[in-house]
Amino acid sequence: MAGYGGMQPGIILLREGTDQSQGKAQLISNINACQAVADTVRTTLGPRGMDKLVFDGQRVTISNDGATIMKLLDIVHPAAKTLVDISMSQDAEVGDGTTSVVLLAGEVLKQIKPFVEEGLHPQIIMGGLRKAAQVAVARLKEIAVDIGAAGNRDMLETFAGTALNSKLISNQKSLFCPMIVDAVSILDMEPAPDLDMVGIKKVPGGDVTQSFLVEGVAFKKAFSYAGFEMMQKQYTNPKILILNVELELKSEKENAEVRITDPGDYQSIVDAEWQIIYEKLDKCVDSGAQIILSKLPIGDLATQYFADRNLFCAGRVDASDLKRVAQATGGHMQSTVNDLTPDILGECGEFEERQVGEERYNVFTKCTNAKTATIVLRGGSEQFIEESHRSIHDALMIVKRGLMSARVVAGGGAIEMEVSKSLREYAKTIMGKQQLIISAFAKALEVVPRQLCENAGFDATTVLNELRQSHALAGDVGRWSGVDMDTEGICNTMESGVWEPAVNKINSYTAAAEAACVILSIDETVRNPQSEQPGGAAGGMTMQQQNQKMSQAMGGRGLAGMMGRGGRGVRRLK
Numbered sequence: 001m002a003g004y005g006g007m008q009p010g011i012i013l014l015r016e017g018t019d020q021s022q023g024k025a026q027l028i029s030n031i032n033a034c035q036a037v038a039d040t041v042r043t044t045l046g047p048r049g050m051d052k053l054v055f056d057g058q059r060v061t062i063s064n065d066g067a068t069i070m071k072l073l074d075i076v077h078p079a080a081k082t083l084v085d086i087s088m089s090q091d092a093e094v095g096d097g098t099t100s101v102v103l104l105a106g107e108v109l110k111q112i113k114p115f116v117e118e119g120l121h122p123q124i125i126m127g128g129l130r131k132a133a134q135v136a137v138a139r140l141k142e143i144a145v146d147i148g149a150a151g152n153r154d155m156l157e158t159f160a161g162t163a164l165n166s167k168l169i170s171n172q173k174s175l176f177c178p179m180i181v182d183a184v185s186i187l188d189m190e191p192a193p194d195l196d197m198v199g200i201k202k203v204p205g206g207d208v209t210q211s212f213l214v215e216g217v218a219f220k221k222a223f224s225y226a227g228f229e230m231m232q233k234q235y236t237n238p239k240i241l242i243l244n245v246e247l248e249l250k251s252e253k254e255n256a257e258v259r260i261t262d263p264g265d266y267q268s269i270v271d272a273e274w275q276i277i278y279e280k281l282d283k284c285v286d287s288g289a290q291i292i293l294s295k296l297p298i299g300d301l302a303t304q305y306f307a308d309r310n311l312f313c314a315g316r317v318d319a320s321d322l323k324r325v326a327q328a329t330g331g332h333m334q335s336t337v338n339d340l341t342p343d344i345l346g347e348c349g350e351f352e353e354r355q356v357g358e359e360r361y362n363v364f365t366k367c368t369n370a371k372t373a374t375i376v377l378r379g380g381s382e383q384f385i386e387e388s389h390r391s392i393h394d395a396l397m398i399v400k401r402g403l404m405s406a407r408v409v410a411g412g413g414a415i416e417m418e419v420s421k422s423l424r425e426y427a428k429t430i431m432g433k434q435q436l437i438i439s440a441f442a443k444a445l446e447v448v449p450r451q452l453c454e455n456a457g458f459d460a461t462t463v464l465n466e467l468r469q470s471h472a473l474a475g476d477v478g479r480w481s482g483v484d485m486d487t488e489g490i491c492n493t494m495e496s497g498v499w500e501p502a503v504n505k506i507n508s509y510t511a512a513a514e515a516a517c518v519i520l521s522i523d524e525t526v527r528n529p530q531s532e533q534p535g536g537a538a539g540g541m542t543m544q545q546q547n548q549k550m551s552q553a554m555g556g557r558g559l560a561g562m563m564g565r566g567g568r569g570v571r572r573l574k
Helices: 002-007 023-044 066-072 081-093 098-117 122-143 153-165 170-186 264-286 300-308 319-329 382-404 414-427 434-445 447-456 460-473 502-520 543-553 558-563 568-573
Strands: 019-022 052-055 060-063 198-204 212-214 217-220 234-236 239-243 291-294 312-314 346-356 359-367 373-379 407-410 481-484 489-492 499-501 524-527
Touching (some): 023 052, 023 081, 081 098, 098 122, 098 434, 098 447, 170 373, 170 382, 264 300, 447 481
Parallel strands (some): 239 291
Antiparallel strands (some): 052 060, 212 373
16 A cells, blocks of 8 residues: 555645745745835835835826825735735824834834744744734833823924924925814814814915915815806805705706697796796795805806895805815705705805915805814925825824824834833843844834934934934933934934824834734735636636637537527627
C-alpha cells in the first residue's frame, strides 16, 4: 500500500483558475500592499503637506484630505482596502486625522514585519498590539488637559485653526475659524449638533475672502418663469408658506378620456381646469404668506398671479434647503393648499434676493428660532472651492466634537512622542515576546513627527532626537514638546495653540491597531475567477460561449433552428 500513496490524485476543490495564496508569504504580501497605500498619502500630512491630483477619467480632484484621496484611489488589493475603511471611519467619527490614521496603521505593520518574517505567530503579535493600543489610550486619557467648560469659544476656534492648518485655506484661518464656530454654535445642541443643518453653497468667481456666513438659510434662485422680475425682492418680517404642491395649469389627468356631444361643452372642461388652479392660488394668497416656496414647479400663471399681489414665489427648491428653511423659520411643509392655518407659516426678520457672483441667492436672515446656518464659499476655480468645502467640513466636525468634550491634547507630534515614551517604559515591565511588539508600536507612533519634519524639508533625525530628549528629561514641562514648523526645531505645541480633541487621537490609535490586527489575522486569500472576468456570473462563460454550447447540444440548429424553418419566426416579427 505504501507504494500507492504518492499516486493518489490531488483533490481539486476550487474552480480552475482560482488564485489561492496562503501562509507567511501571503501575510508579507498584504503588509507590503498596505505600506504602498500609506506611502500614497504620506506626503499630505501636516501644515507643509503636499496635495494630490486625482483624475478619474472625467473629473479632476486636487486634495490633501486623506479620506478623499483614499476614496478616489481605486484600490483593488483586497487587504489594502482595510486602510480605506479605517480612513472612512475616522472621517465619519471625528472628521479630521484621516491621513495620520492610515500612516499609523501602515507604520505599525512595517515595524512588525520582521517578526512575521522570523516566524512569530500572528496571534501573539495581535495580542501585543491590542495591549499596546489599550495602554496608549489609557495614557492619553491620563494626560489630556481639561480646558474649562465644553464649548469654550477660544478653544473651539483653536480646534478649527488646527484642523485648517494643513489645508489649502490655512492662510484665511482668521476669516474661517470664527465663521465655523458661529455656524456650529447656532445649531440645536440637543442631543448633538446636526451638521446637515449647516448648508455650504459654492459660488465660483471672486476671492476666497468674499466668503460669508448667513445666520439662517441661503439658496440659489430656482428656475423661474415670466413675471419673476416683477416680484418684490425684499421683505421685512414676512410670513413664509412651504409647499410640496405643483402650482401649474395643466390637464388634471392626461390619460383621461372625456366624451362630449356638443363642441360647446369643451369650453366648460377648459374652464374647470383654470378654476382648479385659481382656487389653489387664492388659498395660498388667503393664507397671509408673503413668500411661497415649493419643492415642485410653480408655473408662469402662478408666478404672474403672485407678482400682481406683491408676493414672492420660488418653485423647484431643493428638498434639503426647504428642510432648513422650515427649521429656521418654524414653518411646516404642506402637501395640500386646503386648510392653511397661521400656525403652519414660518417667519423671518429679513428676506432678500441678493447677487452673489454670477448667481442670485435667496437669503433668509434674523430667523426667529434659527437652528441652521449657511456658509457661502467663493473662489477662483472649481477645484479650489471643492477643496475649501472639504476643509470646512473637517473643521466643522472637529468643532462639533469640541462642543461635546473639552479634553484636549497637543498636536505637532507631541502626544505621539509622549505616548511612545510611556509605551517603551511599559514594555520593559513585560516578560515574553509581547515586550517586542509593544516596543514596535511605540516606534511606529514616531512616524507622525517624523513625517511632519520630512514634509517640511527638515532633518527628521535631528528633530526626533531633540524630541526624545525633551520628553525624557523635562518631565511635565517637556510633555507637550512637538515639531516647530517655523524654525526647524521643537516647541511647546500646547502653548503654540496646536490643539486637538483627545477623542480624535483615541479613535486614531484604536483604529490603526484594529486595522493591523485585521491584516495579521488573514492567512489565506482566495480570488474567485468568476468575479475577475465579464460575463463570469454564468459559470465563467460569456454569452457567445453559452450560445455555442446550446447550439452543440441541439445538434447544430442553434437559435435559428429554435425559431423553426431557418429562423422564419424572426422575419415574421419584422
